[in-house]
Amino acid sequence: MPGINGPLDYSQEPPRHPCLKINAKEPFNAEPPRDALISSYITPTDLFYKRNHGPIPVVDDIKRYHVLIGGLIENPIQLSMDDIRKLPKYDVTATLQCAGNRRTAMSEVRKVKGVGWDVCALGNATWGGAKLSDVLKLVGLTQCTIVTPLGGRHVEFTSVDNCKEEKGGPYKASIPLIQATNPEADVLLAYEMNGKILNRDHGYPLRVVVPGVIGARSVKWLDKIDIIKDECQGFFMQKDYKMFPPTVNWDNIDWSTRKPQMDFPVQCAICSLDDDNLVQVGKVVVGGYAVAGGGRGIERVDISVDGGKTWIEADRYQKDNVPYAADDINSDKWAWVLFRAVVPVPRNTEIIAKAVDSAANVQPENVDDIWNLRGILNTSWHRVRVRRSPVANSNL
Ligand SMILES: Nc1nc2c(c(=O)[nH]1)N[C@H]1C(S)=C(S)[C@@H](COP(=O)(O)O)O[C@H]1N2
Ligand SMILES: [Mo]
Numbered sequence: 001m002p003g004i005n006g007p008l009d010y011s012q013e014p015p016r017h018p019c020l021k022i023n024a025k026e027p028f029n030a031e032p033p034r035d036a037l038i039s040s041y042i043t044p045t046d047l048f049y050k051r052n053h054g055p056i057p058v059v060d061d062i063k064r065y066h067v068l069i070g071g072l073i074e075n076p077i078q079l080s081m082d083d084i085r086k087l088p089k090y091d092v093t094a095t096l097q098c099a100g101n102r103r104t105a106m107s108e109v110r111k112v113k114g115v116g117w118d119v120c121a122l123g124n125a126t127w128g129g130a131k132l133s134d135v136l137k138l139v140g141l142t143q144c145t146i147v148t149p150l151g152g153r154h155v156e157f158t159s160v161d162n163c164k165e166e167k168g169g170p171y172k173a174s175i176p177l178i179q180a181t182n183p184e185a186d187v188l189l190a191y192e193m194n195g196k197i198l199n200r201d202h203g204y205p206l207r208v209v210v211p212g213v214i215g216a217r218s219v220k221w222l223d224k225i226d227i228i229k230d231e232c233q234g235f236f237m238q239k240d241y242k243m244f245p246p247t248v249n250w251d252n253i254d255w256s257t258r259k260p261q262m263d264f265p266v267q268c269a270i271c272s273l274d275d276d277n278l279v280q281v282g283k284v285v286v287g288g289y290a291v292a293g294g295g296r297g298i299e300r301v302d303i304s305v306d307g308g309k310t311w312i313e314a315d316r317y318q319k320d321n322v323p324y325a326a327d328d329i330n331s332d333k334w335a336w337v338l339f340r341a342v343v344p345v346p347r348n349t350e351i352i353a354k355a356v357d358s359a360a361n362v363q364p365e366n367v368d369d370i371w372n373l374r375g376i377l378n379t380s381w382h383r384v385r386v387r388r389s390p391v392a393n394s395n396l
Pocket of ligand 1 (some may be wrong): 097203
């Protein structure tokens with residue numbers, strides 16, 4: 001891998017923001033505090049969650065760095081950073097969410113395997129880069145190709161990091177060729193995040209961003225792209241990030257029975273409150289994020305203070321001064337929607353939030369029903385507990 005290498009140990013990690021909550025140190029996995037996460041529509045890069053499976057790669061010579069494009073195509077090519085920067089540049093605001101977001105709460109039902117995450121394993125950034133569909137045109141693949149003449153149906157991204165799960169090999173994942181060659185899918189080879197050159201934690205010099213899909217498919221530190229026949233056979237596609245029913249356990253699991261998870265289901269979480277809160281008599285602000293997979297919008301966010309008997313609709317917003325409407329041309333289709341409601345707290349209770357997307361998909365009521373042994377996709381109604389204290393409230 002010219003110009004870039006994946007270290008074997010953690011002696012060359014980049015500096016990180018001190019307020020991040022570290023869920024695992026090596027590999028480094030961390031998320032921001034709840035209130036910090038929703039204090040802006042665009043998540044500042046240093047607060048953006050960091051999800052790694054090995055040491056952060058080191059670029060020693062950016063001039064020698066290039067991406068190989070090969071596999072089931074007639075003429076493989078090599079692209080330098082200059083070649084990629086010469087392609088039309090797109091800025092796409094997209095939320096990246098780890099499939100393990102809210103895993104800790106799922107583990108409370110029955111223990112699951114994986115790094116524990118609270119509700120902040122996601123962030124919303126503006127990614128700048130070339131469209132994958134433009135890059136694939138350079139090897140003769142036209143827009144919206146389902147299969148290449150040589151039988152390729154998937155596009156595999158391979159990195160350079162050393163992952164334990166791959167027995168020291170690199171992280172890899174794939175997406176369908178039809179999505180990769182569809183310009184409307186906005187899949188990027190990104191070299192910028194929030195207007196600055198991508199930093200090491202987030203994939204410098206080049207990463208894939210697959211909007212609307214679980215974070216695991218947005219491969220960082222890209223080394224090569226291969227057109228392949230069947231989906232990628234790597235660990236993170238075949239032995240991880242698959243959704244199983246609650247009856248499957250580590251003794252009866254057959255990984256081959258399920259497809260790798262791609263689109264994210266509708267999700268929301270309250271971030272203005274902790275799991276347990278002492279609130280003073282009166283009203284509280286219930287604020288948080290909602291995000292739908294597959295480019296769908298958020299149609300509604302509902303808040304309940306009576307266990308789900310009655311609901312209050314929260315305000316939704318993205319950019320300042322632009323009213324949010326699901327699936328509107330002026331909305332960022334791949335991005336989260338922030339919400340806010342001011343609700344009365346009549347007694348000691350639970351505050352619940354649930355979101356509805358533009359296909360009328362709604363979050364499941366109970367975590368038990370979607371419990372799965374890897375603890376992914378906990379999108380159950382988000383609940384926080386509030387106890388009243390007798391003094392006037394100050395969270396307004
Ligand atoms: N090379 C590589 N790419 C990777 C990973 C990784 O460990 N190595 N983690 C994946 C997972 S599971 C997620 S959720 C996102 C996290 O991206 P971030 O750290 O930029 O937030 O990157 C994905 N891409
Ligand atoms: Mo992830």
